[in-house]
Amino acid sequence: MTMPLKTVFYNIERAIKEYRKFSQRNLNKVQKEITVDQALILNVLNDQPERSQKELADLLYKDNAAMTRMVEGMVRKGLLTKDEDPSDRRKARLTVTSKGDAVLKSITPVILNNREVALKGITDEEIGLLVQLLQKIVRNIIQP
């Protein structure tokens, strides 16, 4: 078999893993106690406070079980509170605490800078093409 480690998929995996490490390193400089995914959750809930765990899981590409445990951890850290949604008692209503809000404010510039640095020297056109190709791959393989 041809070496799988030089394929396009290897490069895709490599890029996203390096980007996650890079992002985490930079987050740690201003905020030791938060992960990249936790930052994403805070960000989504800040913009869209009505999101359920299920919706967060879909947005972040996790499954329900993983999201349950991530939220659990964030509640434990005091970043979120969790209540029953009065309109649908199956759902949880998650709220960003003032601590969560402060953390989010402190890391937002870091996140924006991360993206900028990572994409330095790449034109908008190239980014568009990159996204287009990735979406084509996804369309080729998603389940019918």
Added chain:
Amino acid sequence: MTMPLKTVFYNIERAIKEYRKFSQRNLNKVQKEITVDQALILNVLNDQPERSQKELADLLYKDNAAMTRMVEGMVRKGLLTKDEDPSDRRKARLTVTSKGDAVLKSITPVILNNREVALKGITDEEIGLLVQLLQKIVRNIIQP
């Protein structure tokens, strides 16, 4: 903050996660007992039997601890054996068993087909560009 979930990085992550799921689904059709990463390890060791755990970890983008435990699992399943490397007793010498070899043979066509299906309708030129852009991102962010 602008929505992080529509960025290029979201699309990169999405593509690799979908590809891993797709690959695993197809592997499971012929071989229930193996994961994508285990298949990669068998493949590398088959081509390059002298690879140490450290080298495997680097190739597969894992850390040493993760590799120790993956190898442990594969030895438990009878896919590999593990001995001391006589020339450097810190290292382990991993050997693909006949069972591991049979498994590898049965999944090789699946792996090749996975790549083909995922890249259908994408030209070599586009693939080259995709890889080039991903490598540029990596160069932008790797630690000095």
Added chain:
DNA sequence: TGTGTTTTATTGATATATCAATTATATTTG
């Protein structure tokens, strides 16, 4: 209305990821 189906979230089991500390061996270099 009530029965079956779907949705949301949780839990348990197991595998994997990550970081720090440790052990054993090899290598470097003063």
Added chain:
DNA sequence: CAAATATAATTGATATATCAATAAAACACA
């Protein structure tokens, strides 16, 4: 050579991922 340093692998602690099974609530509709 001996001491310091580097490397390979392991272990423990903790976080996450994944799958299957379950519970509770909501929904569909005959």
